[in-house]
Amino acid sequence: MREDALLYNMGNRRVVVFRKEHFNAAHRLNNPRWSLAENKKIFGLCNNEHYHGHNYELIVQVTGEIDPDTGYLIDMKILSDLIKDEVLNKFDHKNLNLDVAAFENLNPTAENIAIVIYDLLRNKLKASLELKIRLYETERNFVEYPA
Amino acid sequence: MREDALLYNMGNRRVVVFRKEHFNAAHRLNNPRWSLAENKKIFGLCNNEHYHGHNYELIVQVTGEIDPDTGYLIDMKILSDLIKDEVLNKFDHKNLNLDVAAFENLNPTAENIAIVIYDLLRNKLKASLELKIRLYETERNFVEYPA
Amino acid sequence: MREDALLYNMGNRRVVVFRKEHFNAAHRLNNPRWSLAENKKIFGLCNNEHYHGHNYELIVQVTGEIDPDTGYLIDMKILSDLIKDEVLNKFDHKNLNLDVAAFENLNPTAENIAIVIYDLLRNKLKASLELKIRLYETERNFVEYPA
Amino acid sequence: MREDALLYNMGNRRVVVFRKEHFNAAHRLNNPRWSLAENKKIFGLCNNEHYHGHNYELIVQVTGEIDPDTGYLIDMKILSDLIKDEVLNKFDHKNLNLDVAAFENLNPTAENIAIVIYDLLRNKLKASLELKIRLYETERNFVEYPA
Amino acid sequence: MREDALLYNMGNRRVVVFRKEHFNAAHRLNNPRWSLAENKKIFGLCNNEHYHGHNYELIVQVTGEIDPDTGYLIDMKILSDLIKDEVLNKFDHKNLNLDVAAFENLNPTAENIAIVIYDLLRNKLKASLELKIRLYETERNFVEYPA
Amino acid sequence: MREDALLYNMGNRRVVVFRKEHFNAAHRLNNPRWSLAENKKIFGLCNNEHYHGHNYELIVQVTGEIDPDTGYLIDMKILSDLIKDEVLNKFDHKNLNLDVAAFENLNPTAENIAIVIYDLLRNKLKASLELKIRLYETERNFVEYPA
Numbered sequence: 079m080r081e082d083a084l085l086y087n088m089g090n091r092r093v094v095v096f097r098k099e100h101f102n103a104a105h106r107l108n109n110p111r112w113s114l115a116e117n118k119k120i121f122g123l124c125n126n127e128h129y130h131g132h133n134y135e136l137i138v139q140v141t142g143e144i145d146p147d148t149g150y151l152i153d154m155k156i157l158s159d160l161i162k163d164e165v166l167n168k169f170d171h172k173n174l175n176l177d178v179a180a181f182e183n184l185n186p187t188a189e190n191i192a193i194v195i196y197d198l199l200r201n202k203l204k205a206s207l208e209l210k211i212r213l214y215e216t217e218r219n220f221v222e223y224p225a
Numbered sequence: 226m227r228e229d230a231l232l233y234n235m236g237n238r239r240v241v242v243f244r245k246e247h248f249n250a251a252h253r254l255n256n257p258r259w260s261l262a263e264n265k266k267i268f269g270l271c272n273n274e275h276y277h278g279h280n281y282e283l284i285v286q287v288t289g290e291i292d293p294d295t296g297y298l299i300d301m302k303i304l305s306d307l308i309k310d311e312v313l314n315k316f317d318h319k320n321l322n323l324d325v326a327a328f329e330n331l332n333p334t335a336e337n338i339a340i341v342i343y344d345l346l347r348n349k350l351k352a353s354l355e356l357k358i359r360l361y362e363t364e365r366n367f368v369e370y371p372a
Numbered sequence: 373m374r375e376d377a378l379l380y381n382m383g384n385r386r387v388v389v390f391r392k393e394h395f396n397a398a399h400r401l402n403n404p405r406w407s408l409a410e411n412k413k414i415f416g417l418c419n420n421e422h423y424h425g426h427n428y429e430l431i432v433q434v435t436g437e438i439d440p441d442t443g444y445l446i447d448m449k450i451l452s453d454l455i456k457d458e459v460l461n462k463f464d465h466k467n468l469n470l471d472v473a474a475f476e477n478l479n480p481t482a483e484n485i486a487i488v489i490y491d492l493l494r495n496k497l498k499a500s501l502e503l504k505i506r507l508y509e510t511e512r513n514f515v516e517y518p519a
Numbered sequence: 520m521r522e523d524a525l526l527y528n529m530g531n532r533r534v535v536v537f538r539k540e541h542f543n544a545a546h547r548l549n550n551p552r553w554s555l556a557e558n559k560k561i562f563g564l565c566n567n568e569h570y571h572g573h574n575y576e577l578i579v580q581v582t583g584e585i586d587p588d589t590g591y592l593i594d595m596k597i598l599s600d601l602i603k604d605e606v607l608n609k610f611d612h613k614n615l616n617l618d619v620a621a622f623e624n625l626n627p628t629a630e631n632i633a634i635v636i637y638d639l640l641r642n643k644l645k646a647s648l649e650l651k652i653r654l655y656e657t658e659r660n661f662v663e664y665p666a
Numbered sequence: 667m668r669e670d671a672l673l674y675n676m677g678n679r680r681v682v683v684f685r686k687e688h689f690n691a692a693h694r695l696n697n698p699r700w701s702l703a704e705n706k707k708i709f710g711l712c713n714n715e716h717y718h719g720h721n722y723e724l725i726v727q728v729t730g731e732i733d734p735d736t737g738y739l740i741d742m743k744i745l746s747d748l749i750k751d752e753v754l755n756k757f758d759h760k761n762l763n764l765d766v767a768a769f770e771n772l773n774p775t776a777e778n779i780a781i782v783i784y785d786l787l788r789n790k791l792k793a794s795l796e797l798k799i800r801l802y803e804t805e806r807n808f809v810e811y812p813a
Numbered sequence: 814m815r816e817d818a819l820l821y822n823m824g825n826r827r828v829v830v831f832r833k834e835h836f837n838a839a840h841r842l843n844n845p846r847w848s849l850a851e852n853k854k855i856f857g858l859c860n861n862e863h864y865h866g867h868n869y870e871l872i873v874q875v876t877g878e879i880d881p882d883t884g885y886l887i888d889m890k891i892l893s894d895l896i897k898d899e900v901l902n903k904f905d906h907k908n909l910n911l912d913v914a915a916f917e918n919l920n921p922t923a924e925n926i927a928i929v930i931y932d933l934l935r936n937k938l939k940a941s942l943e944l945k946i947r948l949y950e951t952e953r954n955f956v957e958y959p960a
Binding site for chain 6: 550561563625627628630633659661662663664665
């Protein structure tokens with residue numbers, strides 16, 4: 079940018095960037111402290127002991143100030159790689175109940191999955207960046223964390 | 226969940242859940258206190274006295290704390306049934322102007338439809354849950370209430 | 373194109389082009405030779421005497437040989453204008469049963485609407501071009517003509 | 520329709536109707552006659568012994584002549600109910616390998632699932648109707664049967 | 667509306683309306699104060715000196731109080747025309763770096779484009795209306811301003 | 814598969830598989846044998862000498878017989894890698910007119926791009942497999958080759 083670019087100072091503008099990724103996983107909703115009958119009543123078909131599955135769509139939302147040298151809030155390639163390392167490599171083509179440590183003792187509802195993803199990414203991002211997770215379990219059921 | 230599940234306490238986490246539904250309806254935009262000419266000028270084709278119609282896409286957004294026993298904010302089946310009872314059964318395959326009581330004296334713009342849906346659902350939900358309505362009249366025109 | 377462009381002769385290649393448009397309309401499914409009870413039984417909610425409505429998505433598909441001078445099968449602007457003149461101006465923001473001549477004696481099912489649109493466009497296109505109509509009444513119900 | 524409706528004879532027009540449904544299921548790709556190493560090599564992550572899953576989008580396509588009394592090729596409610604009975608009730612929220620008889624000895628690839636769905640629906644439809652199945656395993660991978 | 671319409675007072679309800687538009691443009695990400703090697707390292711393929719391009723999807727979000735006479739926050743036709751005049755006519759089918767004054771000295775990242783669009787529209791809207799811009803560069807990369 | 818799997822012989826079933834990919838590119842429509850005025854008249858904004866751009870969505874469709882050992886027509890990973898090598902690496906984040914050899918003397922309309930992609934992939938696929946290309950220039954303008 080030439081000198082006069084300074085006339086258009088973007089440096090303290092706060093923006094939000096969104097990166098959409100997806101993973102395919104099996105899961106089963108179950109509370110081991112409940113009877114089978116109670117689990118069937120509360121979770122219905124989602125309690126199927128052989129699991130079922132979803133194409134999860136994940137939108138990672140990051141908020142902060144633009145870097146005036148790049149015009150980026152954060153390089154989308156870096157954000158995408160971070161999501162791959164911290165989330166997709168652990169969740170994609172996996173059984174969430176059996177293959178993902180976080181759900182060993184946690185029911186993999188969309189709400190809980192979103193919170194786990196938030197926690198996985200939160201401490202990898204600079205503290206100055208805000209983070210929000212949106213997770214689509216189906217096109218018609220989705221969640222966001224934090225509120 | 227086993228005892229050690231308590232280590233991952235989800236109980237006070239606030240999340241948002243979204244449920245997408247749809248209904249097909251006819252409507253006409255008209256202000257009966259105005260002349261026909263004025264209505265045509267303001268509402269254009271939307272003032273057609275024989276009505277026109279839309280596939281409305283409705284997203285109901287509920288915010289609150291996760292129930293640690295289920296991992297749900299609210300059971301999506303219960304939320305979906307509530308929307309069916311309070312909204313879809315009254316609006317789907319209907320003429321909003323002629324068949325829906327709320328629009329007897331209210332112009333069925335997307336903005337007003339969203340507010341009516343909000344009011345229909347608000348007092349059926351626990352006071353601790355926040356509610357927001359997004360309504361797509363077309364893919365390119367949509368509204369949200371409350372702001 | 374320079375002389376050597378002739379090496380890549382596109383002139384006799386047959387391609388298909390698709391143009392997507394949309395219109396919003398009210399309609400009612402009804403067979404006037406049947407009793408009200410029979411109409412309710414066959415057409416259900418779609419028989420509502422006050423009409424209901426849809427955002428119809430229309431895809432017009434034209435097949436033929438590329439024009440080697442333009443690299444177009446048909447100029448999409450010309451195709452789009454033709455659809456506007458012959459279809460959208462007659463159907464958009466209209467009541468199909470009351471405002472569109474073709475449905476005076478024809479039940480406006482998606483199948484029949486697609487055929488009417490085909491007939492409206494067919495004799496406006498050169499005979500050397502094949503025509504097919506796809507019409508979405510909703511995201512989940514759609515039709516194509518001819519088979 | 521009044522007598523003069525006969526002027527617009529739709530009776531021998533062949534049309535195609537499409538009905539979109541979906542189901543969520545777990546599956547694992549595996550050939551039991553191969554070694555684990557060979558299965559890993561061919562099927563990669565899809566061979567995960569704990570299963571993974573998908574939101575399958577299913578489009579059932581039926582071709583035939585319009586019924587001039589209804590203006591329908593086939594009542595979409597009847598088609599939708601048929602798909603529910605024959606496919607969704609067996610596949611939705613299931614583990615295809617463990618819960619669906621057809622895949623006891625058949626690898627549940629998208630191709631094979633589409634063929635099984637075709638076979639389930641084919642003998643429930645009148646012979647005069649043509650049938651085609653499109654199945655989306657993800658937004659980017661989908662199949663059609665028959666070719 | 668009849669007198670008793672006053673019973674349903676919409677006048678002080680705050681709503682949000684969204685209008686979706688799109689434009690197709692070429693661009694190149696580049697910081698002229700950096701070396702070519704540094705630009706390649708930071709911007710990768712997006713630094714291609716011959717430009718590349720996108721179908722940008724633009725969602726303009728306006729917040730304020732409903733006008734009780736129309737039931738509109740703002741007439742979508744007026745909002746759409748404003749976006750056409752201020753944004754699409756300048757950006758659509760253009761090279762952002764070469765054809766759009768705002769990017770003469772400003773890197774046309776999605777973040778910066780969103781801010782420029784915000785500034786173009788902000789002073790054309792009444793001060794009582796809040797404005798937010800969402801811009802999709804691809805289906806998977808999008809931004810919002812202000813945060 | 815066990816011996817009795819032979820009862821469900823899939824071997825001679827012909828199926829179609831589809832793989833969706835995308836690339837972002839700049840282009841300009843122009844016929845160098847015409848005057849600037851004639852080019853402006855025919856190609857309008859698409860003739861902008863500084864180029865404009867698109868997010869092209871590409872669907873590669875392959876037809877043939879299922880391999881009974883895998884249940885695949887073709888491994889989607891292999892098909893995706895082939896598209897990457899032959900098409901995406903040459904087209905993505907490029908200026909089609911300046912960076913892609915095939916368009917040195919060929920106008921990069923959607924029709925011509927689809928044919929070029931077909932030719933690039935055709936001789937890399939076994940002769941027993943049929944190939945078809947669908948290319949979306951925008952959501953509303955798309956083409957298919959061969960017809």
